[in-house]
Amino acid sequence: MAGLHLGDLSITSPAFQHGSRIPDRHTAEGDDVSPELAWTDPPDGTRQFAVVCHDPDAPLTDGFTHWVIYGIPADATGIPEGGGGAHPEGVNDFGNEGYGGPAPPPGHGIHHYFFHLYALSGEVDAGPGLSRAELLEKIDPLILVQARIVGTFDR
Numbered sequence: 001m002a003g004l005h006l007g008d009l010s011i012t013s014p015a016f017q018h019g020s021r022i023p024d025r026h027t028a029e030g031d032d033v034s035p036e037l038a039w040t041d042p043p044d045g046t047r048q049f050a051v052v053c054h055d056p057d058a059p060l061t062d063g064f065t066h067w068v069i070y071g072i073p074a075d076a077t078g079i080p081e082g083g084g085g086a087h088p089e090g091v092n093d094f095g096n097e098g099y100g101g102p103a104p105p106p107g108h109g110i111h112h113y114f115f116h117l118y119a120l121s122g123e124v125d126a127g128p129g130l131s132r133a134e135l136l137e138k139i140d141p142l143i144l145v146q147a148r149i150v151g152t153f154d155r
Contacts (some may be wrong), residue, residue, distance in 0.1 A: 002007075003007060004005060005143045005145050005146040006145065008145075009038060009040075009042055009043065009119055009145040010036050011039045011115065011117040011148060011149045013035045013037050013151075014033065014038070014063050016149075016151055018149050019152070021153060022035065022102055022113060022152065023112065023141035027101040027153055028100070029101075029103075033081060034084050034098075034099035035081060036078065036081040037078050037115060038077060038078035039077060039117055040077070042119045043119055043144045045144060046121070046144060047121055048071060048073065048074060048120045048122070048123050049070075049119055049120065050118045050120060051067065051068075051069045051070075051079065051115060051116065051118070052116045052118075052136070053066040053111065054113070054114055055102065055104070056112065056114065057104070057106065057109075057111040058104065064093045065092050066093070066102065067089070068090025068135050070087065070124045070126070070135055071087045071088040071091050076146050083123065085098065088127060088130075090128065090130040090132065091130070097128055102151075104154060105155075108154070110152050110153070111152065112150050113151045116146060117146060119132060119143070121142050124139060124142075125138070126139055
């Protein structure tokens with residue numbers, strides 16, 4: 001059994017509170033721009049961060065990935081709104097590199113968007129374009145602590 005990645009690391013967003021609706025600006029209904037994220041209390045030994053935004057409620061076998069971003073330096077305390085391009089970004093399930101905002105099927109109910117933050121003990125040795133599965137495979141042995149914030153959206 002893999003170890004639990006618990007610690008004091010915390011992630012927030014000024015755009016939405018944990019468990020609340022993501023503003024339209026950050027969805028396919030609006031400007032489709034990534035929300036600002038901020039974090040505190042990374043553990044000693046953090047060398048990089050990675051972020052994955054994933055919707056497990058999508059009616060697909062493994063949900064739907066909206067954002068994969070990695071190579072974020074250890075001294076970073078967040079990502080500004082729309083600021084993902086400063087770091088290597090992976091391919092989302094829309095088939096694009098970068099952020100693709102919430103766009104659940106109309107009438108499918110409330111979907112939950114998990115913004116997972118990973119504090120890593122090493123560096124991700126890859127250029128842009130990793131899928132969520134590829135990133136998670138690379139970082140699994142490097143994860144010191146993880147945290148998450150969850151937003152919701154429906155159409």
